[in-house]
Amino acid sequence: MASASAPTIERPPQPPIDGSYHHPEELLTAAHSTATIGDKIADVVLAQPHPKAWWFFFGIGLALLSAFGLGLIWLFYMGVGVWGINQPVAWGLAIVNFVWWIGIGHAGTLISAILLLLHQKWRTSINRFAETMTLFAVMCAGVFPLIHMGRVWLGYWLFPFPNNMAVWPQFRSPLAWDVFAVSTYLTVSIVFWYVGLIPDMAFLRDAARNKWQRWVYGLLCLGWRGSAFHWRRYEKLYLLLAGLGTPLVFSVHTIVSFDFAVSIVPLWHATIFPPFFVAGAIFSGFAMVVWLAVPLRHLYGMKDMITDRHMELCGRVMIATGLLVSWGYTLELWMAWYSHSKYEWDTTYQRIWASPYWWSYWCLILTNTILPQLLWIKRVRMNELALFLIAGSVHIGMWFERYVIVITLTRDHLPGAWGRYAPTIWDYAVMFGSVGLFMTLFCLFLRVLPMISITEIREFLPFGQGGRDGHACMENAK
Amino acid sequence: MAATATHTDDHAHPPATVPEAVVDVAPIRRYSLIAAVLGLGVFAVGGAMNVGADEHHGIRDFFLAYLCGFVFWMCVPFGALLLSMIGFLASASWNILFRRIFQAAMRTLPVLFVLGLPVIAGLFLMGGDQSPYWWSASKWHGLTDGQKAALDKDAVDKFRKQGWDDTVEKGMVAELAVHDHTKPEAVEENLHKIHDWLSPGFFTLRYVVYFAILGTLAFLILKHSRTLEDNDDPAALSRLRYISGPGVVVFVLTLTLMVTDWVMSVEETWASSMFPVIFGMNMFLTTITFSTLVFYTLVRVPNDTAPPAGRPDLTAVVKDKFRIDVGSLTLGFCMVWSYGSFCQFMLIWAGNLPEEITYYLKRGGGEADHAYKYGWIWLSYFLMAFHWLVPFIVLLFREIKTSPRAMKVVTIGLLTVCAADICWWIVPCVPHASTWMHLPMAFGAILGVGGVWGLVFSRELTRRAILPTNREGRFLAAWGHH
Numbered sequence: 001m002a003s004a005s006a007p008t009i010e011r012p013p014q015p016p017i018d019g020s021y022h023h024p025e026e027l028l029t030a031a032h033s034t035a036t037i038g039d040k041i042a043d044v045v046l047a048q049p050h051p052k053a054w055w056f057f058f059g060i061g062l063a064l065l066s067a068f069g070l071g072l073i074w075l076f077y078m079g080v081g082v083w084g085i086n087q088p089v090a091w092g093l094a095i096v097n098f099v100w101w102i103g104i105g106h107a108g109t110l111i112s113a114i115l116l117l118l119h120q121k122w123r124t125s126i127n128r129f130a131e132t133m134t135l136f137a138v139m140c141a142g143v144f145p146l147i148h149m150g151r152v153w154l155g156y157w158l159f160p161f162p163n164n165m166a167v168w169p170q171f172r173s174p175l176a177w178d179v180f181a182v183s184t185y186l187t188v189s190i191v192f193w194y195v196g197l198i199p200d201m202a203f204l205r206d207a208a209r210n211k212w213q214r215w216v217y218g219l220l221c222l223g224w225r226g227s228a229f230h231w232r233r234y235e236k237l238y239l240l241l242a243g244l245g246t247p248l249v250f251s252v253h254t255i256v257s258f259d260f261a262v263s264i265v266p267l268w269h270a271t272i273f274p275p276f277f278v279a280g281a282i283f284s285g286f287a288m289v290v291w292l293a294v295p296l297r298h299l300y301g302m303k304d305m306i307t308d309r310h311m312e313l314c315g316r317v318m319i320a321t322g323l324l325v326s327w328g329y330t331l332e333l334w335m336a337w338y339s340h341s342k343y344e345w346d347t348t349y350q351r352i353w354a355s356p357y358w359w360s361y362w363c364l365i366l367t368n369t370i371l372p373q374l375l376w377i378k379r380v381r382m383n384e385l386a387l388f389l390i391a392g393s394v395h396i397g398m399w400f401e402r403y404v405i406v407i408t409l410t411r412d413h414l415p416g417a418w419g420r421y422a423p424t425i426w427d428y429a430v431m432f433g434s435v436g437l438f439m440t441l442f443c444l445f446l447r448v449l450p451m452i453s454i455t456e457i458r459e460f461l462p463f464g465q466g467g468r469d470g471h472a473c474m475e476n477a478k
Numbered sequence: 479m480a481a482t483a484t485h486t487d488d489h490a491h492p493p494a495t496v497p498e499a500v501v502d503v504a505p506i507r508r509y510s511l512i513a514a515v516l517g518l519g520v521f522a523v524g525g526a527m528n529v530g531a532d533e534h535h536g537i538r539d540f541f542l543a544y545l546c547g548f549v550f551w552m553c554v555p556f557g558a559l560l561l562s563m564i565g566f567l568a569s570a571s572w573n574i575l576f577r578r579i580f581q582a583a584m585r586t587l588p589v590l591f592v593l594g595l596p597v598i599a600g601l602f603l604m605g606g607d608q609s610p611y612w613w614s615a616s617k618w619h620g621l622t623d624g625q626k627a628a629l630d631k632d633a634v635d636k637f638r639k640q641g642w643d644d645t646v647e648k649g650m651v652a653e654l655a656v657h658d659h660t661k662p663e664a665v666e667e668n669l670h671k672i673h674d675w676l677s678p679g680f681f682t683l684r685y686v687v688y689f690a691i692l693g694t695l696a697f698l699i700l701k702h703s704r705t706l707e708d709n710d711d712p713a714a715l716s717r718l719r720y721i722s723g724p725g726v727v728v729f730v731l732t733l734t735l736m737v738t739d740w741v742m743s744v745e746e747t748w749a750s751s752m753f754p755v756i757f758g759m760n761m762f763l764t765t766i767t768f769s770t771l772v773f774y775t776l777v778r779v780p781n782d783t784a785p786p787a788g789r790p791d792l793t794a795v796v797k798d799k800f801r802i803d804v805g806s807l808t809l810g811f812c813m814v815w816s817y818g819s820f821c822q823f824m825l826i827w828a829g830n831l832p833e834e835i836t837y838y839l840k841r842g843g844g845e846a847d848h849a850y851k852y853g854w855i856w857l858s859y860f861l862m863a864f865h866w867l868v869p870f871i872v873l874l875f876r877e878i879k880t881s882p883r884a885m886k887v888v889t890i891g892l893l894t895v896c897a898a899d900i901c902w903w904i905v906p907c908v909p910h911a912s913t914w915m916h917l918p919m920a921f922g923a924i925l926g927v928g929g930v931w932g933l934v935f936s937r938e939l940t941r942r943a944i945l946p947t948n949r950e951g952r953f954l955a956a957w958g959h960h
Contacts, residue, residue, distance in 0.1 A: 117806075250817065254817075254821065258824075258825075261825050262824075262825060262828040262829070263829075264829045264831060269825065269829050269831075270751050270825075271750045271751050271752035271753075271821065271822045271825050271826065272751035272752050272755065273821075273825075274752075274817070274818075274821040275752070275755055275817070275818065275821075323726075323727060327730060327731075327734075328751075330731065330734070331734065331751040331754065332751060334734060334738075334751075335749045335750070335751040338671070338675065338738055338749055339667075339747070339749035339833075340667040340668075340670045340671045340674070341667065341749075341833065342667075376723065
């Protein structure tokens with residue numbers, strides 16, 4: 001029987017499905033197909049022996065983690081007096097490190113949520129490990145307020161719960177707001193990260209080499225079968241979480257900035273602090289993304305997925321956010337001068353010139369404002385080593401930014417209240433130890449979960465090859 | 479209700495060419511003329527009534543209201559310049575869509591310079607006593623610096639030793655302090671401020687410098703974007719990016735000083751480092767809503783119900799994706815404005831320092847004597863509702879963002895709100911006569927200045943086709959086809 005001819009859909013010529021596809025925007029540089037993408041990323045977890053360098057980094061992480069443990073044991077045994085804190089600097093390195101880590105924890109959700117909403121295709125290769133970085137960074141951050149309380153076993157008092165001691169948080173204090181902001185951010189970030197992992201874990205289940213892998217990943221992927229219903233719900237949920245995550249990126253560091261800005265200490269009470277802190281957080285977060293991406297590219301051969309183009313774009317975000325941060329420094333100086341407030345201007349003078357800590361301000365300017373200007377030059381952005389070094393400069397600069405703020409307490413309104421501050425070895429043990437905690441957790445992550453999203457990298461492929469031509473499937477969820 | 483747009487839907491559109499039609503700007507001319515006549519009428523009549531009620535400050539209120547008109551309309555050309563530069567750096571599609579509108583707005587800078595001259599004139603006429611700027615008043619400029627310094631010291635010492643009443647008639651500082659109901663220390667700060675920065679001559683010089691710097695930037699952007707369009711020259715695009723990168727930095731630093739001079743300095747002791755951010759967001763919002771309104775008024779786009787004949791048909795070019803982007807951008811600016819405004823308020827409220835909190839007390843806090851009396855608190859509530867809450871809800875919907883008709887309503891509303899915000903920053907800085915004419919006068923000035931500016935803008939808009947016809951335009955037309 002002759003059948004009526006089916007209507008034909010005119011499609012432009014598609015590239016062959018033979019693994020010879022190259023992405024036009026250089027977001028995927030090697031020849032790839034859905035199969036090669038899946039295998040390459042999953043093999044790191046399922047089969048590939050880990051490079052020797054992994055043991056090197058893991059070893060350093062464990063060593064620093066030991067220092068962290070030792071620092072904590074001594075701290076709990078002796079109390080916070082083992083640190084250098086006293087009047088007038090009662091916060092010290094604990095809050096410096098807290099804000100530094102929280103800042104680093106911003107890039108992950110920014111990349112995953114905000115860049116998704118902005119249709120930025122390049123987020124795809126870096127979002128997974130950046131989100132993981134976020135989780136670990138927020139965990140490292142959360143340690144510091146807890147241990148700074150002195151009696152860490154009473155940490156649950158931070159939460160409002162009815163009790164017969166009439167202990168209740170001071171809701172007018174931004175320190176109490178921090179508890180809710182950070183815990184909300186951590187919760188949503190974990191959910192967002194986990195939801196994104198579900199299809200990948202189903203892939204790992206299907207590609208598992210032994211029954212343990214199959215069993216564990218099968219459990220974690222929540223019964224994912226990749227049906228149209230699953231995808232539809234997944235896309236909708238992912239988009240909703242992106243919408244939810246976006247204001248959280250702003251809210252967390254805004255509230256952290258309130259810790260300082262609601263006071264009336266000169267140069268702390270600055271209305272620019274909230275956006276200035278958020279920009280700084282993204283700045284330092286991207287610097288950490290660069291620091292993680294460089295070893296991943298080399299040790300795991302991921303240069304074809306985390307391409308030079310990705311690194312260049314990270315450099316661009318760093319120059320943009322770095323300029324915003326520098327604008328914040330300018331506004332601080334400008335308003336202190338313009339207002340002719342003697343307290344503001346005198347404290348500024350102390351900060352930049354007259355106090356014993358003037359050098360820390362200029363370290364900050366050198367590392368956070370001057371050196372990152374090299375990123376204007378494309379050759380520098382394309383040079384991995386240069387980008388890595390500048391990212392390191394940003395890490396130092398962002399640490400000094402918080403140090404400079406905290407050290408301002410040594411020069412308050414009354415000269416009679418002026419003092420000095422010097423961290424002790426126990427301050428540094430916990431500070432560098434927290435880096436060890438981060439490194440250890442991140443090294444472990446690389447062994448058990450895909451560092452790059454398999455699902456989303458496949459979206460780079462053209463429609464005819466099972467991809468979406470670079471558009472995230474979540475873009476159109478409704 | 480229009481179908482909700484998706485990227486996938488756009489794949490169904492046939493490929494389009496970019497129409498080369500120049501838009502008919504008759505509607506803009508008509509509205510501009512009406513605005514000029516109506517606005518200046520209200521400004522003049524309201525002002526006359528105000529003079530009748532308050533002979534001492536009636537003239538000052540003319541200048542004060544006019545300052546609102548100037549500040550509102552300066553947002554569009556300067557905002558267009560900054561958005562253009564950001565657009566080139568980010569390769570943004572909205573920068574191609576609104577290219578012609580941004581260019582026309584930038585070309586009005588010479589006219590804007592002239593429109594700002596009445597503000598400058600206010601600093602010099604009648605000894606500067608009728609200017610909206612407190613620091614131009616002759617009382618601050620009567621003595622030499624040496625005399626001021628001596629009087630300062632004596633008066634403050636005496637004030638500290640003998641108390642308020644005994645020093646009322648002695649020394650400039652104490653005199654001014656009593657007159658202004660403030661502390662001698664604040665007066666001292668003011669005198670230093672005037673000496674170092676806020677003098678009429680230096681202000682005028684800076685006015686010229688700001689226009690020179692930003693005018694040069696605008697000239698360079700216009701020149702190279704013309705080359706880009708005429709020759710499809712990739713080198714021109716590179717040059718535009720090379721200019722735009724440092725240009726954005728120069729612009730932002732210049733804007734910081736401009737905002738301090740033109741708006742923040744109307745208040746005596748107030749200085750907020752967040753204010754340039756809030757101003758910038760209001761400027762972006764004004765520019766993007768104005769451009770959206772003009773665009774949807776002059777061309778025909780999808781979902782346009784019964785547009786008048788004769789408009790260029792851009793149905794196949796302006797896809798849902800671009801309209802959603804523009805709506806989302808508008809939403810984003812509203813949200814960042816709200817974020818900045820809330821943080822500024824909360825931090826100043828929590829700090830409760832006299833030199834800062836006065837700003838909010840005047841605008842609705844309840845303690846300053848003229849706060850509730852003139853209804854500023856209601857304007858504050860209005861801004862909370864319509865600068866944040868309502869647009870936040872409305873602009874979440876893609877159905878709204880893709881409907882030209884709905885977006886026209888939204889943009890007219892938001893332009894009104896942005897204008898109200900500028901009035902809220904400027905007008906309550908001084909007490910007024912109880913004629914209730916200060917707000918109508920300010921809106922009259924905004925309409926009037928806008929009418930005059932709009933006539934020039936509309937002429938500039940007809941110079942070339944509404945969309946670039948080079949490969950940028952073709953990119954818009956071909957978007958979504960593979």
